[in-house]
Amino acid sequence: MKLKNYILVCILLTVNFTVFAQYGKQKKADTLFNKFSFVKASEVYKELIENNYNADYATRRLADCYAYLRDPKNAVKYYKKAVEQENVPIEYYYNYAQALRGVEDYKESREWVRRFKDSGGVIPTNKFSKDGDFISSIFSAKQQYFLSKVDFNSEFSDFGAYEKDNKVYFTSSRDEGVSIKRLYGWNEQPFLDVYVFDKTVKEANGEEDVTFKDKIKGDVNSIYHDGPLVITNDGKTMYFSRNNFNNNVEGKDGKGITNLKIYKATFADSTWIDVEELPFNSDDFSTGHPALNSDGNKLYFASDRPEGFGGSDIYYVDINADGSFGEPQNLGDVVNTKGNEVFPNLNNEESLFFSSDGHLGLGLLDVFGSIKDADGNIVDVINLGVPINSSKDDFSFFMKEDGLTGYFASNRAGGVGDDDVYAFNRVPLLNVEGVVSDVINNKPIPNAIITLYDGDDKQIAYMETDENGYYEINIDRDSDYKIVGSQKKYHDDSKVFTSKNIETSVTTITADLVLSPVEDVVTLADLGIIYFDFDKHNIRPDAALELDKIVKLMNEDYPGMVIRIESHTDSRGTLTYNDKLSIDRANSTYEYLISQGVDPARITAHEGFGERRLTNGCDGSVNCEENKHQLNRRTEFIIIQMQ
Known part of the structure; x- marks a missing residue:
């Protein structure tokens, strides 16, 4: 018994570890997806599908990955599987239709657009979806970003918020507290400076305003425009934008314009010093808005140098091991247009974000x-949609390492001043999922009815489990729920759960349900069949092992269980002989259970049905192998009562 318990514990631990590992994979895949790392995300979603863990959800996400990667052939393959799922969100009808357009299957595409409309869907009509791009609908289907105002905006221009080591750096034209203000002639605002504050200290002290006292310490700020900036991983080097001004000398181009340049500064003794100009700057054009990749060996920037595609383009330059720089490289025409591309920024998954007035958008x-393929090449760009974008200027997008939060700036209506910083929070969709299984044999129960209720006991969803007993339902966050599983041959099971106070990165809540059989239930699958030798009714050793399991179930686990015994034969022999043989088998089974301590009153009948209930076509009209006949020489157990 100790050995059996030990083995059972080991099995349970292995199962739990496996489930936990798969949950971790899904969380990893979702995190990569949220960071626009669609190639890596697709690989993990494939693993989840192969392991049959939350496969419906992973299939939909995998289809989305291929859509973002501009791979309509594979997108069609997985969207086709997605739209066959029970209770699939209807936007996937439209996504499938758009992917079908990508493979020029216009007839089928129109059919799925019709289904989308018939299901209550509304075709996106926003400006950036008019180009017919089959991926645009994904971003316009549901709001993913939620905005909040920060408390460090001013009546002037504030932008370029960048967070590192719990410190927030940003660029602002406020110059409050200074008696003599120098004004920028373009907009009659003070020149831009770089500010920084420690979030923890600021919150602990209850501070709200950021003043001239919070200007970054050292030599970064000058009498002209300074910022935005980026800092290396080790925190020792800063790259920042500044007007062409260094060592108290202002530089101008042939038209008398002072352009932007990128400088670097070194952190020493709690201050930024040793400001140096980078070698690829020029007096004749602007170079600014620096950003670093995660390894710190590539510096991205915006520049209107003459070899570009239009106004201002995004470039990068290699940073060599000795600190020297390579030659600037234009990112190409997938990113750059005849318009202006500015404010590049990369997250820790190497996904590039930038602002543009040249790509089809909502406003200015x-x-x-950007979307990269498996080789790291940028193959497409995606408009982030509302509410990140508006009819005004939206720029200086910065995503934190979690892929869910960050900052950007906008001059949209409703702000405090000119340009304002906004914080964003990306909230992934949340699902409740689970498997409905039989309490006796742990087998999944297909076509079980799943009913979801809200905290007020109002029904909000109704569906059936699939062939694997699995269900999945989209739910809201910050809500209470009750889920009920039912099937006419089982007693109901229910669970109460909540989506309140869970991490934003969590995308799935698991609620498995276990149903107990009631009268006239189906034959037990694993424990409910024993087999006999040809023309024999004695209990074989393998059958005795199965019968011992039933004894344990009835005497230890379910003392209220009542069963019925039904025995059968194969088709060989006469009908009369087989009837008698099946009765003998039923009697042998009955006597074995009684001999092991089962109360006879808990076995309502032990009957033989001869060859009348064959499990296959081996009725004597065709030749069958012995293993086929064996399946018919059996005894089955029907649960009559569990209570």
């Missing part, structure tokens, strides 16, 4: 994200 400058 819009924020876009």
Whole structure:
């Protein structure tokens, strides 16, 4: 018994570890997806599908990955599987239709657009979906970003918020507290400076305003425009934008314009010193808005140098091991247009974000994200949609390492001043999922009815489990729920759960349900069949093992269980002989259970049905192998009562 318990514990631990590992994979895949790392995300979603863990959800996400990667052939393959799922969100009808357009299957595409409309869907009509791009609908289907105002905006221009080591750096034209203000002639605001504050200290002290006292310490700020900036991983080097001004000398181009340049500064003794100009700057054009990749060996920037595609383009330059720089490289025409591309920024998954007025957008400058293929080549860009973008300028997008939070700036209506910083929070969709299984044999129960209720006991969803007993339902966050599983041959099971106070990164709540059989239930699958040798009715050793399991179930686990015994034969022999043989088998089974301590009153009948209930076509009209006949020489157990 100790050995059996030990083995059972080991099995349970292995199962739990496996489930936990798969949950971790899904969380990893969702995190990569949220960071626009669609190639890596697709690989993990494939693993989840192969392991049959939350496969419906992973299939939909995998289809989305291929859509973002501009791979309509594979997108069609997985969207086709997605739209066959029970209770699939209807936007996947439209996504499938758009992917079908990508493979020029216009007839089928129109059919799925019709289904989308018939299901209550509304075709997106926003400006950036008019180009017919089959991926645009994904971003316009549901709001993913939620905005909040920060408390460090001013009546002037504030933008370029960047967070590192719990410190927030940003660029602002406020110059409050200074008796003599120098004004920028373009907009009659003070020149831009770089500010920084420690979030923890600020919150602990209850501070709200950021003043001239919070200007970054050292030599970064000058009498002209300074910022935005980026800092290396080790925190020792800063790259920042500044007007062409260094060592108290202002530089101008042939038209008398002072352009932007990128400088670097070194952190020493709690201050930024040793400001140096980078070698690829020029007096004749602007170079600014620096950003670093995660390894710190590539510096991205915006520049209107003459070899570009239009106004201002995004470039990068290699940073060599000795600190020297390579030659600037234009990112190409997938990113750059005849318009202006500015404010590049990369997250820790190497996904590039930038603002542009040249790509199709909602307003003036819009924020876009880039899509890379497996080789790291940028193959497409995506408009982030509302509410990140508006009819005004939206720019300086920064995503934190979690892929869910960050900052951007906008001059949209409703702000405090000119340009304002907004914080964003990306909230992934949340599902409740689970498997409905039989309490006796742990087998999944297909076609079980799942009913979801809200905290007020109002029904909000109704569906059936699939062939694997699995269900999945989209739910809201910050809500209470009750889920009920039912099937006419079982007693109901229910669970109460909540989506309140869970991490934003969590996308799935698991609620498995276990149903107990009631009268006239189906034959037990694993424990409910024993087999006999040809023309024999004695209990074989393998059958005795199965019968011992039933004894344990009835005497230890379910003392209220009542069963019925039904025995059968194969088709060989006469009908009369087989009737008698099946009765003998029923009697042998009955006597074995009684001999092991089962109360006879808990076995309502032990009957033989001869060859009348064959499990296959081996009725004597065709030749069958012995293993086929064996399946018919059996005894089955029917649960009559569990209570």
